[in-house]
Amino acid sequence: MVDKTAMKSVTLRRALRSSGALLRPALSTIVALVGAFVTGAIILTSTGFNPMQVYYTMFQEAWYTEFGIRKILIETLPLLIIASGLLVCFRAGLWNVGCQGQMIIGGLLGNVVGYSLGTVPSPIIIPLMLIAGMIGGMAWVLPPAIMKARWDLNEIVTTLMLNFIAIDFELYLVKGPLRNAKISTHPMTTPIVATAELPKIPGTQVHIGLIIALALSVVVYLLMSRTTLGYQFRVLGGSTSAARYAGLPISRLIVLSLLISGATAGLAGAVEVAGVMRNIDPEWVPSYGLEAFPLVFLANFNALVIIPFSFLFSTFLVGGDLMHRALGLPIFFIDALLGLMLVFFGAAEAVRQLQLRWRGKKD
Amino acid sequence: MMSDAPGCAVRTVGITKRFAGVVANKSIDFDVMTGEIHGLLGENGAGKTTLSSIVSGYYQPDEGEIYVRGKLVRINSPKDALKLGIGMVYQHFSLVPRFKVVENVLLGLDVAGQKTKDLRTLANAITQRSAELGFSIDPWAEVSELSIGERQRVEILKVLFRGASIIILDEPTSVLAPVEVEGLFRTIKSLASQGRSVVFITHKLVEALEFCDRMTVLRSGTKVGTLSKSELQSTREIVQMMFGAEIEPTATRAITRVGDEVLRAEGIVVENDLGQEVVRDVSLTLHGGEVLGLAGVEGNGQKELAEALAAIRPLKAGRILIGGKSISGSNPAEQYDLGVAYITDDRVGEGLVRDLSVSENLVLKSFRRRPYRKGFVIDWRTVEKETDKLIEEYGIVALGPKSIVRTLSGGNLQKLLVARELSSKPIVLIANQPTHGLDARTTQYIHQKLIEQASQGRAVILISNDLDEVFSLSDRIAVIYRGEIIGLLPREQATREQVAHLMVGLRETSGGAQTATETS
């Protein structure tokens, strides 16, 4: 029926081509990292710093000191949690840029639950806190989600506006209704009760939030790769017209994917409160939301790859902080690096797409 | 270098153009004289639009040369073409619906290097010119508010105002009512009498016969021949050139016993995205075990009909019954569950998600069904096993179930689509141009598959513009023209010639062509 030998040689050619297609996304990541670091080196040199010294110190402080390692583990947590959720909505083709705000609201709600249910034992109060965090995050992303699903209003603008609103809302709440009356020196929220604190992993100084974060990544991985819902998200993100052709419930998918990313951001906030902070000061504006963005891209939207990348990114952050203290280089350099990574990644992906088109034409 | 005959406006020599492995134009020699109306005929995919797009600068040829008024030229962009006096009116996409008439005309104007006119002057000129041509258009109306016929006139005005001396019209009458067609032709005739050349791309033979001085026929990318109207003895000749010689197809299906009715459409009317009625009062019935071949040149409403049957497009009027039950307001997923599979002609746009793998695309419509779904999890292993089987069975050239669809070639994409739709064992299979652009071997394979479906008691609607295909597979043949079914015959009573004539709007085969009666 079909000429098998001829087919085999063609198959081999195609095999090389498609494995190439699998390799290439990793290439974009490498280009992104290299490009950013090289550009960073140029910037450093022009501002009088020695790039080699800076990079070396960054990694050395982060990886070779006990303090560094510990900090990395702690910093990775919220990053990983947020990135896991972002991955879901990115793959559905939606851009949630308001994770900061969602995290704040989640943290606040978790905080409140954490001290108002004082007499409830740990195994109950902790999950309740975390769920409260998720609810907070979801509530915060719900308006933009509906606006997008119903009226196709740009979700970048709406989530970002709510981001800023959250920051100011936090100020108001912490200085006002949620203020801890017992402390008169500066405004802060009432801390959560001891039973609500996340216990540490036995034998380490890191709280079990890390386990939660890792578990979450695995859950997201399974969700995206194995469930019908994850599949539908991927189809939607791949081609809206195909989604329509297949009869998928597009509005519902839009809202759900955004809710998931809001929930994880809120969860991250609650975890931070329960594991590290205990209470919130009015100027708490975590930057993980913004940092998770390039992270998800560089990890190529793969929920498992995000894990090592979160460690990598928090190495940058922690290392950057420590390096800043050692060498005096302002920590903003790290943010610049992250932004550059994203730009280089976008450019590399574009070149890859162009190449694919060229190849396709030749055949 | 050959010197052109005097009065030759445009001449192409050896034009060849390839797109992603398909040769759209193969070494085409074509010429148009000054002041002539030259028809460019052929079925879809014959290469007419490609050739014209090259002459008008949108594409550049891979090989070949173009001479304008005897001089060798290089046309690298539409701008160059316009400077040389070559203007093309595309079948779609030439007007911006949100802009006013005068703005749309202005858009073309400036580029031709003409004196800049302000809008008011231009509007007056438009009114004047339209009056000269016998119609009236409000220059300040927004194009989206105009009827299709009126929009067509704006297109013509655009071209006229560009001062093009060589005007190419791509299927300009495909959306006009007969009355409007009259007006168009009057315009074209006066253009020609002004010394301009008009190239008239069409698949509607009746029009070409009436208005063209000469006709060139393309088929499968090559030029079959050029005839002048005076030389033409009967329509048979041209039809043969367009559709190929009459060879008895080798693999004709034996007519099988036909089963119960599985699908019935009654008086359905469907609108396209622009709100025009493109399917007008169509009724048909499908029986298990039969193949209904729906012949027609693309653009006569087939796609919208297929979408309506697959519940992707809503009905404006009429109803569809599956197994005796009316389905109204159903969605594609439900329709699929009811057993209606639809092989779309838009492979990469809607049919497949390019960034997903072969197996992921395979379950696009069936992922909710057992055995693929267990609870809310997709059992990928089962999917992949099934994919492997289908890859093997259909001879799809791909690394494996996990390879990304983007890397597959056109023929394999189609095989994948067919495999997917057939694997659900549908009751009704709608196949829209299923072998379009495929090589012979793949085509044969897909044909076999379709026959298999029918022999297993399923109903197949084969929508195609390929007469060979229609004749070798169908039990009954219908022809769709301008949204209506204008002929429905059992295969043994139909001849290729007859069907070919119906496809282009002719009712009879004879020396004198007779237009099919059309309701406006």
Place this chain on the structure above:
Amino acid sequence: MFVSFFLGSMLRSATPILFTALGEAYGESAGVLNIGAEGMMLTAAFTAFVAAASANSLLVGVIAGVGTGIVFGLLFAVLVVTLRADQIVIGVGFDIAAAGLTSLGLRVIYGTAQLPVLPSREVVDIAPLSSIPVIGKAFFSQDAMVYLAILLVPVFYYVLYRTRFGLKLRTLGESPMVADTAGVNVFLMRYIILMLVGAMAGLAGTYLSIYQVGFFRDDMTQGRGFIAIGVTMFARWNPVGVFLASLLYGGAESLAGGVQALGFLRTIPNEVVLILPYIFTIGGLVALARRARLPPALAKPYRREL
């Protein structure tokens, strides 16, 4: 007295949004979504400040700021028009990088020392109009940049809707193919438009740092770039609508500032007023942009494909 002050401050607050949004309106009408406006504004704010401080001249600052914007617009164009990279990814990348680079630069150049004081902005007094009670001072006694922004509105409107250039531009956003077949060089035109978009964002950032505030602060744009994008969308890309919306924004922002400064209406918490600009943007979108017809070609790279 307060009203006069309020009105004047409203105009000043509106100016950065107005500049950016005018540019974005052109960009989006041509089919390009510049999410990196925030980053361009911020970078321009920074370079304008540094240049103005070093040369002790606001004019030098303006040149530097606008120049920065143009350079970034050009860079964006290369990535997005020629390479056809995803406009959102590149834009967000710009935003993040800009925040880092500007704050880094600030510290590298000035360390912990106090920031230099810029020459004060010159107010151009249009006498005798400025003597009109209440609105006189507010509307006719502003610095040149505010006047520039306001004057640009009719210019942008006219060019966009009444000239051939504007027609071609709008065609790019509606249907690049139509423009292409009409002989417009889609790529060149988008390059030019993006440089304009950058220049406008540059103007906005410049105004913000060296006119409105007087120095550079970390992340001083505070989302204004995105607000401008929102404004552009619900003003339906019409420069006049953009102007009105920017004024409203300016009102919200200066109300917030006024409440804080004057302790007005103490019963309303500060923060509620602070969020007005953002609520305003969302509200505007919901009220006016529902199912708004986006330019069909927005954010889609163009290639020739029949």
